[in-house]
Amino acid sequence: MELLLVEDNRRISEFLVKGLEESGFSVVLTETGTEARNWIYKKEWDLILLDLLLPEIDGFELLQYARYKKIQTPILVLSALGEPDDKVKALDYGADDYLSKPFHFKELIARIHALTRRARLNYATSSEVLQCEDLKLAIDNHRVERGGREIKLTLQEFKLLKLLMENKNRVLSRAQILDTVWGINYDSNTNVVDVYISYLRSKIDPDGCSRLIETVKGRGYLIRTKEEPE
Secondary structure (H helix, E strand, C coil): CEEEEECCCHHHHHHHHHHHHHCCCEEEEECCHHHHHHHHHHCCCCEEEECCCCCCCCHHHHHHHHHHCCCCCCEEEEECCCCHHHHHHHHHCCCCEEEECCCCHHHHHHHHHHHHHHHHHHHHCCCCEEEECCEEEECCCCEEEECCEEECCCHHHHHHHHHHHHCCCCCECHHHHHHHHHCCCCCCCCCHHHHHHHHHHHHHCCCCCCCCEEEECCCEEEECCCCCCC
């Protein structure tokens, strides 16, 4: 399995490269944002490990660049920035997971395996088109439309809608959504799920359209179709 490690701290990078290679991974190290951008574009990786505080081009810009170029490689952010706002920003820009420094190496390995396993599963089903009434979601090209009108979603909005549509007519708790879409352990009091549900509703349930996303008080959210019972 080939990993791209983007880390400018020599002490940390030496530790990570040694540990990852001993765990059976092939690792390419890059220490600047510019060099990382070139590697991200010219080669396919199984996973990218990305620091945010980098010289020349920072990690947030690299996340935006990768997703703008339709590069769907799983990206795990490793950063000393541990504030909730930093995590939300990184995830919204396209990160698949976020691990704050310092971290336990065993947890890093577990996160890597989880992300690559999820990526393989997504690839196997990438030709699917999910549908709920007149709402369609094409997994392979990340296209969403309702009534023939294309709807632009961020990566996290797309992941959230995909999860709801894969489980249509089934109530999903906030904890289930957090674990599947964000893949990290948030404070149980976070409102990030509610915020993103609001974002989705404003885009897929505009005025004049039937409301597809429902709130089930005390339980969570679901996307409901009229033709099927809950």
